[in-house]
Amino acid sequence: MAKVSREVLFEDLDRRLAASAAGGGPERVAKQNALGKLTARQRVEALLDPGSFFELDALVTHQCKDFGMDRKVVPGDGVITGHGTIDGRRVHLFSQDCTVFGGSLSSAGARKICKVIDLAADTGTPLIGLNDGGGARIQEGVASLDGYAALARRIAHASGWIPQISAILGACAGGASYTPAGTDFLFMVEKTSFMFVTGPEVIRQATREEVTQEALGGAMTHFSKTGVAHVKTPDDGTCLQEIRRLLSYLPDNSGQKPPRLAAPAENGHAGEELDEIIPEDPSSTYDVKALINGIVDEDSFFELQAAWAKNIVIGLSRIGGFAVGIVANQPKHLAGALDINASLKAARFIRFCDAFEIPVFTILDTPGYLPGTHQEYNGIIRHGAKLGFAYAEATTPTITLVTRKAYGGSYGAMGSKQIGCDVNLAYPSAEIAVMAPESSARILYRNELTAAGENAAELYKQRVEELRSILSNPYVAAARGEIDAVIKPRETRGHVLRSLEQLRTKNVVRRWKKHSNIPL
Numbered sequence: 001m002a003k004v005s006r007e008v009l010f011e012d013l014d015r016r017l018a019a020s021a022a023g024g025g026p027e028r029v030a031k032q033n034a035l036g037k038l039t040a041r042q043r044v045e046a047l048l049d050p051g052s053f054f055e056l057d058a059l060v061t062h063q064c065k066d067f068g069m070d071r072k073v074v075p076g077d078g079v080i081t082g083h084g085t086i087d088g089r090r091v092h093l094f095s096q097d098c099t100v101f102g103g104s105l106s107s108a109g110a111r112k113i114c115k116v117i118d119l120a121a122d123t124g125t126p127l128i129g130l131n132d133g134g135g136a137r138i139q140e141g142v143a144s145l146d147g148y149a150a151l152a153r154r155i156a157h158a159s160g161w162i163p164q165i166s167a168i169l170g171a172c173a174g175g176a177s178y179t180p181a182g183t184d185f186l187f188m189v190e191k192t193s194f195m196f197v198t199g200p201e202v203i204r205q206a207t208r209e210e211v212t213q214e215a216l217g218g219a220m221t222h223f224s225k226t227g228v229a230h231v232k233t234p235d236d237g238t239c240l241q242e243i244r245r246l247l248s249y250l251p252d253n254s255g256q257k258p259p260r261l262a263a264p265a266e267n268g269h270a271g272e273e274l275d276e277i278i279p280e281d282p283s284s285t286y287d288v289k290a291l292i293n294g295i296v297d298e299d300s301f302f303e304l305q306a307a308w309a310k311n312i313v314i315g316l317s318r319i320g321g322f323a324v325g326i327v328a329n330q331p332k333h334l335a336g337a338l339d340i341n342a343s344l345k346a347a348r349f350i351r352f353c354d355a356f357e358i359p360v361f362t363i364l365d366t367p368g369y370l371p372g373t374h375q376e377y378n379g380i381i382r383h384g385a386k387l388g389f390a391y392a393e394a395t396t397p398t399i400t401l402v403t404r405k406a407y408g409g410s411y412g413a414m415g416s417k418q419i420g421c422d423v424n425l426a427y428p429s430a431e432i433a434v435m436a437p438e439s440s441a442r443i444l445y446r447n448e449l450t451a452a453g454e455n456a457a458e459l460y461k462q463r464v465e466e467l468r469s470i471l472s473n474p475y476v477a478a479a480r481g482e483i484d485a486v487i488k489p490r491e492t493r494g495h496v497l498r499s500l501e502q503l504r505t506k507n508v509v510r511r512w513k514k515h516s517n518i519p520l
Contacts, residue, residue, distance in 0.1 A: 020058045020075035024099030032099055037170065037192055038236040040080050040097035043130050047093070047240040048084035055082040056116065062106040067139045074100045078133070079109040081116040083125070086244050089252065092120035095130040098170050103133025105176065106140055110147025117154040124253035126163040128243060131180055132170030148175045155182045160355040163250045167239055168193040168229075173217075181228060184352055185246060185304070187239050188219035188229040195222060224307035227345060231304065246302060249316040249323045251356055257504075258323035258358050264297050274489035278403055278429050285331045288313055288363060291403070292326055295319065295493050301326070304349065309341035314349045319361070320497040322504075325353035327414075328363035331404075338410050339370040340383040347386040350394060359397035359500055362415040365404040367436065385519045388413035392420055393516060397503035399496055402426040402474065402483070407435050417482045422506070423499040425492070426474035426483045437467035 023029060023039060032039050038046060044053055059075045078100035083092045094113045096103040113129075120127040136144035158164060159182070166180030167187040172195045180186055180195075188195070196217035203209050203216070215221060222229035231246075233239040251258045274294045277286055292301055296317040303315035311334040315326050327346050329336035353360050369375070369384055391398070391413065399422065400415035411432060415421040426432070433440065441463040442449070452459045470476075477483040487495055 016059055016075055023076075023097050024074070028099035035192065036235060037132075039099065040095040040130065040132065043169065043236060043240060044080060044082075044084070044093065044095050046237055047128070047130075047243060048086060048091075049088065052084035053082055054084060055080065057081055057112045060108050060112055062108045062137075062140070064106065064137075064140050064143075069139050072101075076100070077106055077109050077112070078103055079105070079112055081112045083116070083119070086247055089247070090123070090125045091128055091247070092116045092123075092125055093128040093130065096133040096170075098132045098134070101134075101137060103170065104135060104137040105133060105144055105147050106137045107143040107147050109137075110144070110150055114147075114150050114154055117151070117158060120162055121154070121158045124162060124255065126165065126247060126250065126252060127158065127183075129164075129166045129180060129183065131166060131168050131172045131176070133176060134171055135174040135176045145175065148179060151179045152182060155179055159184075160254060162253045163247070163356065165243055165246065167243060168195050168219075169236055169239065170194070173197070173199055185230045186222075186228060187231045187233065187243060188222055189236055189239050190219045190232060190234050192236075193219045195228065220307075223305075227305055227308040227341060229305075232307070246316070249302065249318075249358070254356050256357075258356065260323070261318060261321040263321035272490050274492060278427060278489065280429075282404060282429070282431065285335070287332055288328045288330050288336075288365065288403075291363065291489075292317070292328060295496065296324075296326070297321065305345055309339070309345040311336055311339065312342040312346050314346060316358070319493065319500060322497075322500045323358055324500070325349060325358045325360045326363070327360060329366040329414075331365055334370060336366040336405070337368060337370040338366055338384060338387065338414075339375055340378055340380055343380075343384045343387040347390040350387075350390040354390070354394040354396045357396050359399065359503065360394065360415070361496060362398070362400040362421075364400055364402045364406050364411070364414050366407070366410045366414070367405050368408045368410045382519050384409075384413070388419060389516075389518050391415050393518075394420065395506075395508040395510065397422055397500065397506050399423045399499050399503075400425070401492065401496075402430040402432060403489075404429050404431060405436070406430060406432045417484075422503055424483050425495055426477070426486050427489055428474065428486060430474035430483075430486075431468075431472035432474055432477045432483075433467075433471040437464045437472045440467050440471065 029039050060077055061073045061075060062077050078097050080095045083090060094116050117127060136148060164183035165185045166183045169189055177195050177197055194213045194217045200211050200213055200216055203211060219232045223232040231242055233242055277291050279286055296319050300318040301315055311330050313328045313330050317324055317326050350360055369380060398415055412419060417424050441460055445463050449456045449460055474483050474486050478486055
């Protein structure tokens with residue numbers, strides 16, 4: 001066998017790596033950029049710390065020989081995998097390259113992604129998936145379908161052990177959509193991200209419905225109508241920076257505590273301004289986000305699913321440098337009532353926080369579950385039960401603040417002392433009762449009001465005020481020890497911060513079982 005010089009060997013290696021780095025070639029790369037999208041490699045570079053990316057399997061190729069595929073071979077095969085750092089912390093990732101075979105997934109590409117998921121799980125480091133592909137590669141048939149099944153299994157097994165973050169940065173259709181939907185957080189980009197199980201053409205043929213890609217599965221649809229997307233951004237670059245920001249709140253795995261940052265001396269809005277947020281009139285509304293931003297460290301609130309189920313607000317934030325998950329009723333929408341979507345939104349977020357030992361701070365102000373046949377027929381009993389189930393299962397530190405209304409089952413489900421909450425606080429304006437005094441008066445004094453005749457209105461008003469003073473206040477619950485402290489709004493930050501300090505060593509070990517059976 002003839003000797004090959006070192007220079008020739010190195011040149012051959014460089015040629016192969018260059019072919020992998022080139023993706024689908026300069027024309028397709030230029031087309032991608034012209035659409036306002038970064039390429040797969042540009043995304044990796046924008047996401048990770050400069051110079052930290054270590055690529056794996058850059059020279060993997062598909063093995064398909066049918067349909068002329070043996071003459072179409074690109075090293076890397078349409079997906080970039082490897083690991084790098086974000087703010088110095090190790091992450092594993094994959095980035096689909098739609099300039100190569102439209103980003104379609106081959107069995108070889110699936111093996112690459114499976115390998116990097118396994119490495120992330122084995123090393124206890126976060127996994128980030130940048131999705132931009134055309135689904136299963138048709139030319140490979142069942143082999144490519146098996147690839148998606150293998151990915152789904154690994155995503156499920158890693159769930160609750162490592163944080164998993166997905167970004168949809170192009171097309172994500174068919175079976176491909178279920179894999180990112182199984183991860184913890186999903187990001188989408190306006191006008192360039194599309195996600196659906198069946199596309200517009202299939203729907204047109206099957207049902208004769210006319211719908212555009214954007215209306216069917218665009219970023220705004222999944223951010224406001226379906227709740228699939230947690231974050232919507234205007235472009236790829238912003239999306240990747242927001243992923244970096246999200247990661248700053250999360251531990252590497254469920255065996256670690258969330259990172260704590262240096263605590264600011266004081267929140268700029270945490271003084272007497274908080275006393276003015278809750279209206280004196282219990283029927284008036286207010287924006288709970290103003291209260292949240294007045295309690296947490298300044299500019300630290302990272303809201304999730306902001307345009308879906310707006311009657312409840314969720315997000316990650318910091319209080320005194322501690323990472324916390326925020327769950328808050330929003331009186332501006334449906335008076336903060338709990339409905340199916342709000343229950344689902346909050347329950348899944350609580351379960352995520354619990355999995356990664358992120359304390360949950362609940363701000364409670366709700367008149368109860370939303371009434372109506374639509375809610376009942378669509379399973380508010382089953383879906384609403386998920387919320388209480390999530391709180392009851394949680395062993396992470398939990399703190400609840402009742403600002404105003406806390407009626408009926410919603411009080412019990414949303415972080416009450418008896419559902420398992422560690423610290424329960426209330427403002428003097430809190431109304432904790434079976435139902436509102438107006439409704440209670442109609443039931444308790446029905447006969448008396450009927451007998452009062454034309455004086456019924458005045459008597460009703462009198463009885464409502466009596467019930468408000470007897471039942472609709474925090475002091476009955478405080479007398480029973482169900483509320484640990486009644487505080488002024490200006491004192492909230494200090495009380496919550498001291499509670500977080502107190503609970504940071506909390507350690508609860510439950511009886512072993514395979515898993516619970518949440519009412520899905």
